Amino acid sequence: MAVKNKVQLITYPDSLGGDLKSLNQVLETYFPNTFKGGIHILPPFPSSGDRGFAPLTYTKIDPKFGDWQDIRKIGEKHDVLVDLMVNHISRKSEFFQDFLKHGRKSKYADLFLTLDKIWDDGKPVREDIDKMFLRRNVPYSTFKIEETGEEETVWTTFGKETPSEQIDLDIKSPAVKELFREFLTNFSKQNVKIVRLDAVGYITKKLGTSCFFVEPEIYEFIDWITELASSLDIELLPEVHAHYQTQYKLAKHGNWIYDFILPYMVLSTLINKSSNKLCDYLKNRPHKQFTMLDCHDGVPVKPDLDDLVETKDAQKIVDVCLERGANLSLIYSDSHKNDDGFDVHQIRCSYYSVLDCNDDAYLAARAIQFFTPGIPQVYYVGLLAGKNDEENVKATGEGREINRHNFTMEEIAESVKKDVVKRLLKLIDFRNDYEAFDGDFVVHNTDDNQVRLSWQKDDKMCTLNINLENYKSVIEYVDEYGNLKIYNI
Known part of the structure; x- marks a missing residue:
């Protein structure tokens, strides 16, 4: 099965209408031919936290969203993409619950990373931890075993709670590999076509390293x-x-990799009205990537852009984003902050809001994304040109909820009437249907206040021209009769 070079949608199972049946209805009603690349459904599985990213299992769909039949129904017309959190599973899962009851006698005990698998005596060493790329203050949690009353400490990379809701899996364990085999086999039976390996960089825990993307172990697992x-x-x-790198x-x-550089580069280009860094980047990046501007987390900054962007430039962009209502996710580990203390991990915002709700700027951003080599993904909030959901941030205390608004059927019906959404849908159709996007890509040298990108295949050619002073975007293309046409986005 080959990934289609067409536009994909990213959405939660309940963000467009309330559940999977509503999602399918929305697709059939408003976007029947829009997402020819597929639908990425963020975790629809039973979960105990992190909006689906603390799954109990992958063999079931959370009943509040629907069931596997609903997934298969969407899969009749769209390639379906789902997540597999290869690093961790929920502490509420039957696997870890059995461990909490029986401890080392549990039939699932070997799934988890007790600290004696890291340190021989089971006692953590601060010097080792200081080298690690941390997502919480300490990368482990302690639990009391019901049968014995003894305490067991296991590795937990993620989680705001103490003890964590997300329990790391021991990918060296044959039992974990058998579990992944079971999950992927079920995905195949349910007609899932693409699986994102979420948090795969954290799977290897090895003393003396950052415990992130440890080579060559990471490749051994990915190959398997x-x-x-x-x-x-x-x-x-x-x-x-x-x-x-x-x-x-x-x-x-x-x-395949994710282009986590592009969202910031596009934002910087439009805010600074300067294309030189973007163009340099586009000339040198690998083509086999999935592209995005917005997602359920935020616009990546550190460590993704280290060595690409200087702190003073990044701080300027961050400040503009904060003025426009964004909030920030910060780096935990001192060793992974800049020497000058800059520690912004992600800028959390609606991409439409962070471009000051300027329709032309927003369409220019999407045009750059769609002309960048790779598989374009459009997040559901971006699809509907949604704004920062500050009320949801206040209600939940979770900064990421700023870009996770759940749209009712009524809100969707109103949103698709907006001019900016209509223009975006037309642009998506062009990206899906014009043949040259399977050809050769060129970044043209231009003045710094211009962007000029081209694709050519046989007798088909299209060129994107953006004036960064006014954000006006124009596509010149050769039609089926060989005539040069102008498309004002």
């Missing part, structure tokens, strides 16, 4: 799971937030 997925006709998309290693290894 890729072979398994391929046998089930599933394509894999590893998700790694890291220095861009780390991403490029994965690309060189032959894997």
Whole structure:
């Protein structure tokens, strides 16, 4: 199965109408031919936290969203993409609950990373932890075993709670690999075509390292799971937030990667009205990438853009975003902050809001994304030109909820009437249907206040021209009769 070079949608199972049946209805009613690349449904599985990213299992769909039949129904007309959190599983899962009851006697005990698998005596060493790329203050949690009253400490990379809701899996364990085999086999039966390996960079815990993207162990695991997925006709998309050179290693290894650089580069280009850094980047990046501008987390900054952007430039962009209502996710580990203390991990915002709700600027951003080589993904909030949901942030205390608004059927019906949404849908159709996007890509040298990108295949050619002074975007293209046409986006 080959990934289609068409536009994909990213959405939560309940964000467009309330559940999976509503999602399918929305697709059929408003976007029947829009997302020819597929639908990425963020975790629809039973979960105990992190909006689906603390799954109890992957063999079931959370009943409040629907069931596997609903997934298969969407899959009749769209390639479906789902997540597999290869690093962790919920502490509410039957696997960890059994461990909490029986401890080391549990039949699932070997799924988890007790600290004696890291340190021989089971006692953490601060010097080792200081080298690690941390997502919480300490990367482990302690639990009391019901039968014995003894305490067990296990690795937990993620989670705001103490003890954490997300329990790391021991990917060296044959039992974990058998579990992944079970999950992927079920995905195949349910007609899932693409699986994103979420948090795959964190799977290897090795003393003396950052415990992030540890080589060569990371490749050994990816090769193993890729072979398994391929046998089930599933394509894999590893998700790694890291220095861009780390991403490029994965690309060189032959894997799809995420372009986590592009969202910031586009934002910077439009805010600064300067294209030189974007153009330099586009000339040198690997082509085998999934592209995005917005997502359920935020616009990546560190460590993704380390060495690409200086702190003073990044701080300027961050300040503009904050003025426009964004909030920030910060780096935990002192060793992974800049020497000057700059510690912004992600800028959390609606991409439409952070471009000051300027329709032309927003369409220019999408045009750059769609002309950038790769598989374009459009997040559902961006699809509907949604604004920052500050009320939801206040209600939940979760900064990421700023870009996670759940649209009712009425809100969707109103949103699709907006001029900016209509223009975006037309642009998506062009990206899906024009043949040259399977051809050769060129970044033209231009004045710094211009962007000029071209694609050509045989007798088909299209060129995007953007004036950064007024954000006006124009596509020149050759039609089916060989005539040069102008498309004002």
